[in-house]
Amino acid sequence: MRKFVFSALAAASLALLSVGVAGAKHSTVVLNGAGSTFVQPLVSVWTPALGSAFDYTIQYSGVGSGAGIAAITARTVDFGASDAPMSSDQFTACGGCVQIPWALAGTSIPYNIPGLQLAKGQTTFHLSGDVIAKIYMGTITNWNDPAIAALNKGATIPSLTITPVYRTGNSGTTYNFTDFLSSVSSAWKTQIGQGQSVNWPAGTGASGSSGVTGVVKNTPGALCYVDTGYAIANHLTFASIQNAAGNFVSPSIRNVAAAAATVKSVPTGNELHIVNPPKSAPTAYPIATFTYIILPTHSSNAQALRKMVFWALTQGQAKKYTAALWFAPIPKVVLVASEKTLQQVAST
Amino acid sequence: MSAPPISLKATGRSRRRLFADRAAVGGAILAALIAVGMLAILVGSVLARAFHSLTWDFFTKGPAVFGQTGGGIAPALVGTLLLVLIAAAMAVPVGVLIAIFVSEFANRKVSAQIRLWLDVLNGFPSIVIGIFVFALIVKTKFLGIGHHQSVYAGSFALAIIMLPLVSRTTMEVLSLVPRELREASYALGVSKWRTVLSVVLPTSIGGIVTGTTLAVARAAGETAPLLFTCSIAGQLINWDPSISVASIPVTIFTYSESPDTALNGQAWAAAFVLIAFVLLTSMFARIMLERSRRKLGRV
Numbered sequence: 061m062r063k064f065v066f067s068a069l070a071a072a073s074l075a076l077l078s079v080g081v082a083g084a085k086h087s088t089v090v091l092n093g094a095g096s097t098f099v100q101p102l103v104s105v106w107t108p109a110l111g112s113a114f115d116y117t118i119q120y121s122g123v124g125s126g127a128g129i130a131a132i133t134a135r136t137v138d139f140g141a142s143d144a145p146m147s148s149d150q151f152t153a154c155g156g157c158v159q160i161p162w163a164l165a166g167t168s169i170p171y172n173i174p175g176l177q178l179a180k181g182q183t184t185f186h187l188s189g190d191v192i193a194k195i196y197m198g199t200i201t202n203w204n205d206p207a208i209a210a211l212n213k214g215a216t217i218p219s220l221t222i223t224p225v226y227r228t229g230n231s232g233t234t235y236n237f238t239d240f241l242s243s244v245s246s247a248w249k250t251q252i253g254q255g256q257s258v259n260w261p262a263g264t265g266a267s268g269s270s271g272v273t274g275v276v277k278n279t280p281g282a283l284c285y286v287d288t289g290y291a292i293a294n295h296l297t298f299a300s301i302q303n304a305a306g307n308f309v310s311p312s313i314r315n316v317a318a319a320a321a322t323v324k325s326v327p328t329g330n331e332l333h334i335v336n337p338p339k340s341a342p343t344a345y346p347i348a349t350f351t352y353i354i355l356p357t358h359s360s361n362a363q364a365l366r367k368m369v370f371w372a373l374t375q376g377q378a379k380k381y382t383a384a385l386w387f388a389p390i391p392k393v394v395l396v397a398s399e400k401t402l403q404q405v406a407s408t
Numbered sequence: 409m410s411a412p413p414i415s416l417k418a419t420g421r422s423r424r425r426l427f428a429d430r431a432a433v434g435g436a437i438l439a440a441l442i443a444v445g446m447l448a449i450l451v452g453s454v455l456a457r458a459f460h461s462l463t464w465d466f467f468t469k470g471p472a473v474f475g476q477t478g479g480g481i482a483p484a485l486v487g488t489l490l491l492v493l494i495a496a497a498m499a500v501p502v503g504v505l506i507a508i509f510v511s512e513f514a515n516r517k518v519s520a521q522i523r524l525w526l527d528v529l530n531g532f533p534s535i536v537i538g539i540f541v542f543a544l545i546v547k548t549k550f551l552g553i554g555h556h557q558s559v560y561a562g563s564f565a566l567a568i569i570m571l572p573l574v575s576r577t578t579m580e581v582l583s584l585v586p587r588e589l590r591e592a593s594y595a596l597g598v599s600k601w602r603t604v605l606s607v608v609l610p611t612s613i614g615g616i617v618t619g620t621t622l623a624v625a626r627a628a629g630e631t632a633p634l635l636f637t638c639s640i641a642g643q644l645i646n647w648d649p650s651i652s653v654a655s656i657p658v659t660i661f662t663y664s665e666s667p668d669t670a671l672n673g674q675a676w677a678a679a680f681v682l683i684a685f686v687l688l689t690s691m692f693a694r695i696m697l698e699r700s701r702r703k704l705g706r707v
Contacts, residue, residue, distance in 0.1 A: 090651045092556050092640050101474035107643055108473065119652060121640035134547055136556050137640065267665065274667035293474065294667045385474070 095128015095141030126230020143232025166311025179214025189244030198262030224263035289385035319344035326397035461677035487653030495566035503574030542636035559649035562638025581615025614700025631657035
């Protein structure tokens with residue numbers, strides 16, 4: 061009996077020892093990141109490629125853009141990620157951080173309307189910014205509302221209560237979505253406004269991109285706003301949104317790229333807004349966003365961070381990584397600005 | 409002429425007592441059945457939902473890249489193993505030393521105080537322990553480790569949870585060690601510390617292992633302390649304790665929120681693995697305790 065116990069203890073300590081040895085052998089660079097769930101699918105596709113290219117291990121946690129900014133501010137991670145540009149207060153708090161646009165995608169509006177039949181010749185369900193604003197303000201409450209019918213002439217839309225689903229917590233996708241709604245609806249702008257989290261007048265909350273997607277998938281009558289990749293991966297159908305030119309467009313790579321092409325110059329600080337682009341871009345998707353990686357200007361992993369982000373900005377934009385997730389390649393003018401900003405990241 | 413037969417049938421007050429007795433026994437049996445039934449339903453329903461996901465890949469592979477199917481929880485299995493092993497390495501020596509101090513060296517007043525504080529620690533909300541460890545060694549640098557999430561931080565939080573369990577169980581067994589054994593040792597001129605080391609501890613080793621096992625089972629299932637200390641994870645198996653790893657409870661937490669039904673299935677499967685682990689370790693602990701009791705009874 062005693063012998064058995066001691067041999068068990070010996071085995072346990074041997075196991076611990078081997079853990080220590082294995083740990084000591086670990087020589088690859090580990091980069092911890094946290095933030096946006098919007099960009100998480102892309103990071104998860106990049107991770108194995110970065111592992112084989114540089115022997116880097118990327119550990120990324122999708123905690124939401126707001127929590128990501130908090131994490132890099134507290135320096136508990138090597139990089140943060142946010143779809144919302146940092147405010148000047150956040151920059152001050154972060155104490156020597158830069159934000160670099162490193163990916164670009166559309167925020168889709170998936171819906172769950174059982175029994176919806178579109179008119180012959182219409183391939184996608186149509187919504188406008190004004191209607192979406194009214195749904196989220198609680199003034200349009202049923203899918204058979206005349207305002208929705210007017211956008212989808214000839215469609216059979218069931219009488220079904222609308223459940224608008226929003227993100228709880230501080231979310232960059234919420235920022236992007238409310239940025240769009242504020243730009244198309246003056247009522248939204250004055251009553252609710254834009255931000256990483258706002259006071260929602262109607263609807264149900266869910267946590268993270270996965271959370272809202274899950275609620276829409278399981279709730280007849282629900283709609284949400286989420287990175288297109290999540291809608292695709294979960295087989296949800298999403299609406300085509302009316303842009304400033306009056307066209308109904310999907311968040312396809314081409315349409316998101318058309319919206320991004322309206323960026324002619326990048327301001328210092330790299331804050332970019334491409335929601336509701338002007339009429340001159342007739343195919344532009346109106347709810348697209350650049351998503352940012354937030355790096356400290358001084359880091360013990362500076363070299364690895366620079367290499368990783370440079371890779372993401374160049375090879376990482378290749379179709380084999382981005383196409384299936386509906387991420388669009390970032391335009392050249394932004395790429396140049398990003399690479400320039402990247403040079404500010406120095407070793408400690 | 410014979411006396412009328414005495415009826416053995418209860419009447420009046422005794423009849424009422426009989427009913428009360430039967431009702432009480434029946435209620436107790438029912439309550440026991442509910443407890444056992446709950447466990448059976450719990451294990452059964454988890455297994456039913458987990459069954460489809462319990463494949464070879466589930467145990468050997470890392471999570472699938474976003475949008476792809478398949479994948480497994482191998483990094484989480486390794487992560488939880490690492491977390492509880494290191495947590496046990498931290499908690500067991502300290503816990504056993506506390507128990508030895510309380511039951512062998514401390515006076516009654518001090519030992520009562522320590523017991524009380526251990527019980528308070530045992531009932532402490534685990535999320536608070538998580539935040540405490542976050543503030544102590546994740547947010548700030550501490551003894552050269554930290555400033556980011558790591559296995560060390562997660563294990564430290566789990567060790568705080570394990571500590572009262574280990575030391576309370578150890579105290580129990582130490583108090584079971586017969587006085588005569590110690591006296592025999594003293595009679596031979598053996599010093600006190602030597603008695604503790606060579607007589608008391610070896611006699612109660614079974615109980616100490618039991619406490620450790622139960623504490624490990626408890627720690628393996630804790631989620632809240634890990635959320636702040638060890639929840640950023642990559643997609644590969646990692647053995648390096650200086651960085652953060654995936655773990656079974658955190659995996660269950662994130663997968664259960666996923667819109668992907670395959671991941672929901674994996675969450676159930678991970679839950680089943682955790683339950684199986686807890687059941688097996690508890691059974692092992694029970695057997696160990698039984699053995700050490702029998703041995704102490706023989707003395």
